[in-house]
Amino acid sequence: MAQRIGDVIALPSRPVCLGQAAVGGKIEGEGPLGSAFAEVFAEAKLGEENWEMAESRLQQAAIAHALRSASCQPGGIDLHFGGDLLNQCTATNFALRQLHMPLAGLYAACGTFALSLAMAALALDSGGFTRVSAAASSHFCAAEKQFRFPLEYGCEPTPTNQRTATAAGAAILGTGSEKSGQAAPRVTQIIFGRVVDMGVKDANSMGAAMAPAAWDTLRRFLAGTRTAPNDYDMILTGDLGKIGTALFKALAQKEAGLNLQGVHHDGGTLLYSTPKQDVGVGGSGIGCSAAVLCANILPRLRAGNLHRVLFLGTGALLSAISPLQGETIPSIAHGVLIESP
Amino acid sequence: MVRQASPGSPHVKHFTLAFLVGGAICALGQGVALASKRFGASEEQIKIIVPCSLVLLASIFTALGLFDKLGKHAGAGTGVPITGFANSIVSAAMEHHTEGLVLGTGANVFRMAGPVLAYGTAVCTVYGLIYYFFLKR
Numbered sequence: 313m314a315q316r317i318g319d320v321i322a323l324p325s326r327p328v329c330l331g332q333a334a335v336g337g338k339i340e341g342e343g344p345l346g347s348a349f350a351e352v353f354a355e356a357k358l359g360e361e362n363w364e365m366a367e368s369r370l371q372q373a374a375i376a377h378a379l380r381s382a383s384c385q386p387g388g389i390d391l392h393f394g395g396d397l398l399n400q401c402t403a404t405n406f407a408l409r410q411l412h413m414p415l416a417g418l419y420a421a422c423g424t425f426a427l428s429l430a431m432a433a434l435a436l437d438s439g440g441f442t443r444v445s446a447a448a449s450s451h452f453c454a455a456e457k458q459f460r461f462p463l464e465y466g467c468e469p470t471p472t473n474q475r476t477a478t479a480a481g482a483a484i485l486g487t488g489s490e491k492s493g494q495a496a497p498r499v500t501q502i503i504f505g506r507v508v509d510m511g512v513k514d515a516n517s518m519g520a521a522m523a524p525a526a527w528d529t530l531r532r533f534l535a536g537t538r539t540a541p542n543d544y545d546m547i548l549t550g551d552l553g554k555i556g557t558a559l560f561k562a563l564a565q566k567e568a569g570l571n572l573q574g575v576h577h578d579g580g581t582l583l584y585s586t587p588k589q590d591v592g593v594g595g596s597g598i599g600c601s602a603a604v605l606c607a608n609i610l611p612r613l614r615a616g617n618l619h620r621v622l623f624l625g626t627g628a629l630l631s632a633i634s635p636l637q638g639e640t641i642p643s644i645a646h647g648v649l650i651e652s653p
Numbered sequence: 654m655v656r657q658a659s660p661g662s663p664h665v666k667h668f669t670l671a672f673l674v675g676g677a678i679c680a681l682g683q684g685v686a687l688a689s690k691r692f693g694a695s696e697e698q699i700k701i702i703v704p705c706s707l708v709l710l711a712s713i714f715t716a717l718g719l720f721d722k723l724g725k726h727a728g729a730g731t732g733v734p735i736t737g738f739a740n741s742i743v744s745a746a747m748e749h750h751t752e753g754l755v756l757g758t759g760a761n762v763f764r765m766a767g768p769v770l771a772y773g774t775a776v777c778t779v780y781g782l783i784y785y786f787f788l789k790r
Contacts, residue, residue, distance in 0.1 A: 362751035462748035464715050465765060466724015466731050466740050468667065471660045512655060520655040558658045 314437050318536025319503055325488040326498040327436035329614075329650070330443075331382025334607035335373045336599075337452065337478030339591075343584045348607035350377035356453055356478070367396060367403040367451035370480045370599070375411065375447050378482035378606070384443060389413040389484070393431045394447040395424035397455050397476070397598055404449070413445070422522075422551055423505065424448045425481060425602035426625020426646040432485045433499035433648070442487055449480030450597030459515070459632050472517040474553040475591035477583055481602025483610065494653060497613035501537065501649040505529045507629065509642040515635040518596060518643075519556025519580070522626040525643035526552060527563040529624055533647050534570075541575045546621045548609060549645075550579030550601020553594035556626075557581065579604035601625050613652040623648045667728050674723065674730030682707050682734075704735050711736035715743040741765035 315322045333350040336343075341352030351373055358369040371394070379386060392411075395418040396403035408415045420427040428446035435441050453463055455476040461467060488498065508528045512521035526549050534540065541547060541564075552560055557578045564570040579601040580594030605623060612618045626645040635641070682703045689702045711731075714720040720740050724731045731737055742762055749761035763770060 457748055461765065462744035464718060464721045464740070464744035464747055466715075466721040466727075466737070466744075468725055468728040471662055517655065517659060520659065555655075555658050555660075559654065562654065562658070 313439070314434060319532040320536035321434065321502050321504075323433055323437040323500055323502065325437045325439075326500050327433040327444075327485050327488055328490055329497040329499070329610055330384065330484045330486045330490065331378050331380070332481070332483040332606040332610045333374055333377030333381055334479065334481040334603040335370060335377065336603055336607075337370075339452075339589060340477055340479050340583060340603065343589060345583060345604065345607045348611065349603070350374070350381075353478075363451055363454035363457060364398055364402055365406065367398065367449055367454045367480075368406040370451060370478065371396065371403055371407040371447055371449035371482075372411070374449065374480035374482040374602075374606070375407065375445065378445065378447070378484050382484035382486075384484055386411045386413050389443050389445050390441040391416060391432075391435055392445045392447070393418055393428040393435075394445075395419050395428065395598065396449045397421065398458060403451070403454070404447070407447075407449075420505075420625070420644055420646060421627030421629055422450075422596055422598050422601060423625035423627030423644055423646050424598045425605065426550070426623055426648050427504075429483065429485075429499060429623070429648045430502040430504065430646055432483075433502060436485055436487050442490075443484065445482060445484045447480065447482035448598040448602040450476050450478070450599035452476045452478045452597070455597060469592055470516040471592075472514070472520070472555055473592035474519060474551065474580060474594050474596035475584070476597035477595045477600035477603060479583070479597070479599035479603035481599065481606035483606060493614075495614055495616050497610050497650050497652045499648055500651050503529055503533045503536070503647040505644040505646045507642045507644050509640050511640045513635065513638075513640050515630060515641065517555065518628040518630075518641065519551075519553035519593065520559055521628050521641035522643040522645065523552055523556045523559035523563060525645040526556075526560050526624050526626045527567070529645040529647050530564070530622075531568065533622065541570055541572055544575060544620045544622050545618045546609070547572065547576045547624065548579060548601075548605070548621055549576065549624045549626055550604060551594065551596045552578050552626060553580040553592070553596060554586070555593050582608065610650070613650060616652065619652055621650045623650060670726055671728050671730035671733075674727035675733060676730075678707070678731065678734045678736055707735050708739040711739035712743045715740045716747065720744075738766060738769060741769075
C-alpha cells in the first residue's frame with residue numbers, strides 16, 4: 313500500500329517495468345537515439361490520410377512494440393494510461409480503438425508520460441491490477457497545425473523555439489512480485505506536480521515557463537525523501553530545452569544552493585543532436601520525453617548502467633487560444649523515481 | 654531571469670537575408686514587368702501581370718513544400734511582398750483540406766490572411782472617405 317512521505321508517495325510493492333518501446337519519425341530517427349527506436353517512420357503521415365491519424369498510428373505502434381517486448385497481449389492489460397497533445401486527446405483515444413484495453417486518458421501536456429507512469433505504478437501498488445500500461449505521443453505536424461501555423465507557412469522560428477517531436481513511447485508495468493529478470497527497472501516513488509505559473513507569456517518559450525514547475529517538484533521531492541541530487545544517477549527533465557535547462561539549474565542554485573551540473577539531463581536535448589539538427593533549442597512534445605525514457609533510460613536501467621533515475625515530466629498547460637487572451641503559461645511537473653538493482 | 658537566459662534574434666543576419674531575398678523577389682517582379690513590356694503589354698496590363706505571376710509562383714512553391722524552407726531563413730523577405738500573402742492562403746488551404754472542401758479548406762483558407770483582409774479593407778474605407786471628401790476635386 314502506498315505511503316506518503318511529505319509530498320512524495322512511496323510504493324513499497326515496487327511495480328516493475330516488464331517492457332518498453334519507443335518509435336519515432338524521420339528526424340528523430342536521424343538523432344542520437346535513432347538506433348534505439350523499435351521502429352522509425354520515414355514517411356510523416358505513416359500511410360494515413362492526415363496528421364492526427366498519423367499520430368494515432370505512431371502511438372499504436374509504440375504500444376504494440378512495448379507489448380511484444382513484455383511478451384504480453386492487449387487482452388492481458390488491466391488498465392492503460394495515456395495521452396497526447398491533440399484536442400480531446402484524439403491520438404490516444406483513436407489509437408486504443410482496436411486494442412480493447414480499459415483506458416484512462418490523461419493530459420499534462422509534455423508531462424503526460426510521467427503522469428501516466430506514475431498513475432500506472434500507483435494503480436499496481438493499490439493491488440487491484442496485475443498489468444498496467446502507459447503510453448504517450450506527439451507529432452510535429454499535428455502539433456504545429458493545432459498550436460502554431462500551417463506547416464507550409466513560411467515564417468522564421470523564434471530563437472527560443474523547441475521542436476515538437478514526432479515520437480511515441482510505451483511501457484508495460486507489472487506488480488512487484490512479477491518475475492521479470494533481476495535488473496528490471498522498478499517505479500519506487502512518485503510525486504504529483506502542482507500548477508506553477510511565474511508569469512511567462514511567450515508561447516514560443518515554453519522551456520522558460522516550465523522550469524519553475526520542474527524546480528518546484530524537485531524541491532518537494534528532495535525535501536520529502538531527505539535526499540540530495542547526488543543521490544541519483546540522473547535527474548531527467550522532459551522537456552525543458554536549452555533555455556529551460558539553464559533556468560532550472562539557476563533556480564536550484566539560487567533557491568537552495570544546489571548544483572545540478574552533471575546529474576541533470578534533459579529529454580529535449582537528448583533526442584536530437586543540436587545544433588546539427590535544426591530543432592531550435594531542443595525537442596519538446598509529449599513524445600519527446602516518452603521516447604527518451606523508453607529508448608534510452610529504461611534500457612540503460614535494465615542493463616545496469618543506471619540505477620536511480622528521477623524522471624520529471626514537465627508540461628506547459630496552455631491552449632492554442634489562452635496566450636491570445638493574454639493569459640500567462642501555467643506549468644506542471646510530475647516526478648517518477650525509477651530504480652534498478 | 655528569463656530574458657537573460659533567452660538568446661535574442663540575430664537582427665543583422667535577419668535584416669540582411671530579408672533584404673537580399675525580398676530584393677530578389679522584387680527584381681524578379683521587375684523582370685516580369687520588363688519582359689511583358691517587350692511583348693507589348695501596356696502599363697495597365699503590367700500592373701496586373703506582375704502581381705499575378707508572383708502570386709502564382711509563390712503558390713506553386715508553397716504547394717511544392719519549398720516556400721516554408723525559404724521563409725524560415727528569409728523571414729520578412731518572403732513575407733512582405735505579395736508572395737507572403739499567397740503563401741499564407743495556400744498553406745492554410747493545404748493544411749485544412751483533410752477536413753473537407755467546405756468546412757476545411759473553405760472555412761480556414763483565410764485563417765492567416767484574414768487580418769490583412771479585414772484591416773486592409775478597413776483602412777481602405779477610411780482612406781476612401783478622406784479622398785472623397787478632402788482630396789477629390
